[in-house]
Amino acid sequence: MSHNILNLVVDGDNVYCRQHHLETCKDCKYDFKQLNTLHKNLRSINGEIPPPNHINQNLSKQIVKLKEDGNNHFKTQNYNDAIKLYGLAIDMAFQRQFWEPHELTEQEVSVCLSNRSAAYISLEQWVNAYADAEWCIKIKPDFSKGYFRKGKALMGLKRYEEAVHAFEIGLEFEPTNDSLINALEEARKLAGNTDLE
Amino acid sequence: MSSWIVTVVYVGGMLMVMSLFSYTWRRRKAASAILVPWFPDHTTRDTYISLLQQTDPPATELQLRAALLRRAMTNVERIIKLRENRPALLSLVQKGAVGDGLWSSFQKAEQELQQDVIEVTQEAETFKKNWGQTIFHTANEMVQHEKHKEIADQIKELKEKEEKNFKKREEREKFEMAEHEKREKARKNY
Numbered sequence: 372m373s374h375n376i377l378n379l380v381v382d383g384d385n386v387y388c389r390q391h392h393l394e395t396c397k398d399c400k401y402d403f404k405q406l407n408t409l410h411k412n413l414r415s416i417n418g419e420i421p422p423p424n425h426i427n428q429n430l431s432k433q434i435v436k437l438k439e440d441g442n443n444h445f446k447t448q449n450y451n452d453a454i455k456l457y458g459l460a461i462d463m464a465f466q467r468q469f470w471e472p473h474e475l476t477e478q479e480v481s482v483c484l485s486n487r488s489a490a491y492i493s494l495e496q497w498v499n500a501y502a503d504a505e506w507c508i509k510i511k512p513d514f515s516k517g518y519f520r521k522g523k524a525l526m527g528l529k530r531y532e533e534a535v536h537a538f539e540i541g542l543e544f545e546p547t548n549d550s551l552i553n554a555l556e557e558a559r560k561l562a563g564n565t566d567l568e
Numbered sequence: 569m570s571s572w573i574v575t576v577v578y579v580g581g582m583l584m585v586m587s588l589f590s591y592t593w594r595r596r597k598a599a600s601a602i603l604v605p606w607f608p609d610h611t612t613r614d615t616y617i618s619l620l621q622q623t624d625p626p627a628t629e630l631q632l633r634a635a636l637l638r639r640a641m642t643n644v645e646r647i648i649k650l651r652e653n654r655p656a657l658l659s660l661v662q663k664g665a666v667g668d669g670l671w672s673s674f675q676k677a678e679q680e681l682q683q684d685v686i687e688v689t690q691e692a693e694t695f696k697k698n699w700g701q702t703i704f705h706t707a708n709e710m711v712q713h714e715k716h717k718e719i720a721d722q723i724k725e726l727k728e729k730e731e732k733n734f735k736k737r738e739e740r741e742k743f744e745m746a747e748h749e750k751r752e753k754a755r756k757n758y
Contacts, residue, residue, distance in 0.1 A: 375609060377618040381627045386619065406615065410634040418630050423705045465716065473712035480716075498734050502727040509719045528734070 377401060384410060412469070420470050427471065434460045434479050441486060450490040457487035481511035488520040497527035515545035522554055531562035603669060606677035607646060612639040613684060616691075633695055640688050640707035646681050648711075650674075 379401065380389040386403040388396040395402045413420075441456035464479040484507035491500035504521035507514065518541030525534035538555035545551065616635040619627040627635075657674055660666045689700035 374617050375614045376621065377611075377614050379615070379618055379622070381619070381622050381625055381631065386615075386627075386631065403615070406612075406631075406634055406638050409637060410631050413630050413634050413637075418633055420702075420706055423702055465720070467713075469710045469713045470706050471709065473709055473716070476713075476716065498727065498730045501730060502723055505726060506719065506723045509723070510716070 379403070384414070423470075424472055425470065426475065427467065430463060430467065431475075431479075434463050434483075437463065438479075438483055438486070441483070441490075445486065445490055445493075448493070450494050453490045454487055454494075457483045457490065461487070477511050481507050481514050481517065484510070485514070485516045485520055488517075488524065492520065492523050492527065495527060497524050500524035501528065513544055515541045515548060515551065517541075518544070519548075519551055519554065522558060526554075526558060526561070531558055534558040535562050603673050603676065606650075606673050610639075610642060610684065612642040615639075629695065636688060636691055636695070637703065637707060637710070639684075640692075640703050641711050643681060643685055643688060644704060644707045644711045646677075647685075650678060650681065 378389045378399065380387055380392070382392070385394060385407045387394055388399040388401045388403075390396075390399060393399075393401075394404050394407060437456050437460035441453045441460065444450070444453035444456065460483045461480055464476050464483070467476050484503045488500045488503035488507065491497075491503060501521065501524035504517055504524055507517035508521060511517065518537045522534040522537035522541065525531070525537060535555065535558045538551055538558055541551045542548065542555065612635070616632070616639045619632055619635050653674070657666070657671065661668070661671045685704070688703065692699040692703040
């Protein structure tokens, strides 16, 4: 295993390429941006990375509060306010420090995204609903509700065949979910109709 | 009797010539094939080693720690990739769909990676006792965090694309509706 020695220089807090004194240098094909950013982050904690599974409990509480407030607005059909609060909760969850467990972020974010997608569906903002559902699935691919929302949004967009596909995947994760079963049936009917035209 | 001997000698001779040809041919081919590395250069490792050698001015300890963490992150990414690729590649090799060279280069990558994981663990211990036990855990969390950012960017792109498509479709539908109405009107007037 041989290694290459890079022609770099340390200048204060940052590392640059020696030749052009650039952080990201196309000529040298060096990129120290990520390294310098991480260095900055480490400085703020004096290099002491907390032990594994260290969680900012305060942040968790705030996120739960925002989500519940959002749910209350949702229940009173105040969808626009619900969307705002879910959005704040999502932003907050993504702000977790890099050493905190990513599963926690995924759990918090996926629920809020799924709820926000539902709020968009109620407002018939199909593209927003679709984007949030897709996001939710990408963050947590085994969360069946994400597929349910995606399917519903696709129905709103009149893309019935894709909706059928989304519901089918959702059912793979939760085969006895009644809302998924009913939605699939409805989507299949509509998809069949478009085929006949 | 003699015709039987002639046949055996002829067939045996042919077989020997053919196997000799196949043997030398394969050896020449194997010798000429250069093992293509599975991964590109390990840049974060090179950066860490280069930083260690800096003297004017030397890198700070925090800088070195950051560089070591980035190196551990690259290793985590590579471990994930190798684990994902292994079953598919193995079945291709068994079917003979890909050459042995590819498999050798894969195995070499696995060995080198293992070696580098050990080196990073040892290096981490020189900064702080027991850091070697947690550095890869932290590195994994960091890789996942970066993945979240990538997903957010992808969703942003998707949303823009979908919005454009939706607007286009709406306009088309409006246009078709207007056309339809015009036709209906024309028919009634007629």
